[in-house]
Amino acid sequence: MSCGFQLAATGDHYVGIDRWLLALHTYQHNIVDSEIIHANVRLIDMSTLGPADIIIGGPPCPPFSGANIRGNRNKDPRHVERFLEVVDHLKPRYWVMEESPFAAFLVPEQYQRFLCANDFNLYQQRKRLIAGNYPGVTPGTHHRKIHPSIRAQEVKAFNKNMRLSKRAQSCCQYFGRRLTSWELQILMGFPSDYHFFGNYRDRCIQIGNAVCPPVAKAIYTAILIEKDI
Numbered sequence: 001m002s003c004g005f006q007l008a009a010t011g012d013h014y015v016g017i018d019r020w021l022l023a024l025h026t027y028q029h030n031i032v033d034s035e036i037i038h039a040n041v042r043l044i045d046m047s048t049l050g051p052a053d054i055i056i057g058g059p060p061c062p063p064f065s066g067a068n069i070r071g072n073r074n075k076d077p078r079h080v081e082r083f084l085e086v087v088d089h090l091k092p093r094y095w096v097m098e099e100s101p102f103a104a105f106l107v108p109e110q111y112q113r114f115l116c117a118n119d120f121n122l123y124q125q126r127k128r129l130i131a132g133n134y135p136g137v138t139p140g141t142h143h144r145k146i147h148p149s150i151r152a153q154e155v156k157a158f159n160k161n162m163r164l165s166k167r168a169q170s171c172c173q174y175f176g177r178r179l180t181s182w183e184l185q186i187l188m189g190f191p192s193d194y195h196f197f198g199n200y201r202d203r204c205i206q207i208g209n210a211v212c213p214p215v216a217k218a219i220y221t222a223i224l225i226e227k228d229i
Contacts, residue, residue, distance in 0.1 A: 001057065001213075002016065002027065002034070002056065003194065003210075004212070004213035004214065004220065005054075005056065005219075006031060008220035008224065009224055011033075012033065013033050013035075015036075016028070016031070016034060016036045017044065018037075021038055022197055030194050041082060046086060046089045050090040051092075053092055054094045055087055056095070056097075057097060058099060059097070060079050063077075063079070064100035065102070075103075077103075080103055081106065084106075094134045094223055095133050095134070096134055096216075096219055097129075098129070098130055098211045099128070100129060101129045104131070107129070111131045111132055111133060113129070113132070114128070114130065115128060116128075117189070117214070119140065120140045120212065120218055121189070122189050123187065126149040126212060128215075130211075135222040135223060136222065137218045137219055137222050138218070184204060184207045185203075188210060189212045189213045190210075
């Protein structure tokens, strides 16, 4: 999401919080004027945070994800609730939270919104809950869907048991081979020079867990327009 915001405008200072150090290395390498906090946001002392004009992020989605191949979505609300606690504590002017649509019940109705990557010049559907307090977003160019939604589980589609993986069958139906992480990031809408650290599996997980940058860019563009009015 920070990548999309950065594509919309420069000059902002970013603070990224994550418990996965490798993802933080990717974040700081690509996001200009950023600092990182290596911590579990559920355990962090909120008095050490802020102030913040905008809070953006995405709590872990496996508890709600429709892509959970084991079918054991437990709808654990703790990560979403913690995100909303941080918002309530810092009281930013704007906030944006990306999650699985199945988590919508945890968010007050006035903050529930759903956006599809397919409506923002991308060739995948990827409908997500993009909850928050931000202006309305105008969809961009709509493309026909030519690829199933890129998810963190993408890497699982290309393991040795590929014949057992529906994700593998779906991807091979479109491309006939395993996609490189660079191809996956392009399908997600990342700039071609955006660098992901780690091995193939690590890169795929980071890409699949990300918010499509063109969607985030449209959100921040709407915020900037409102701020200038």
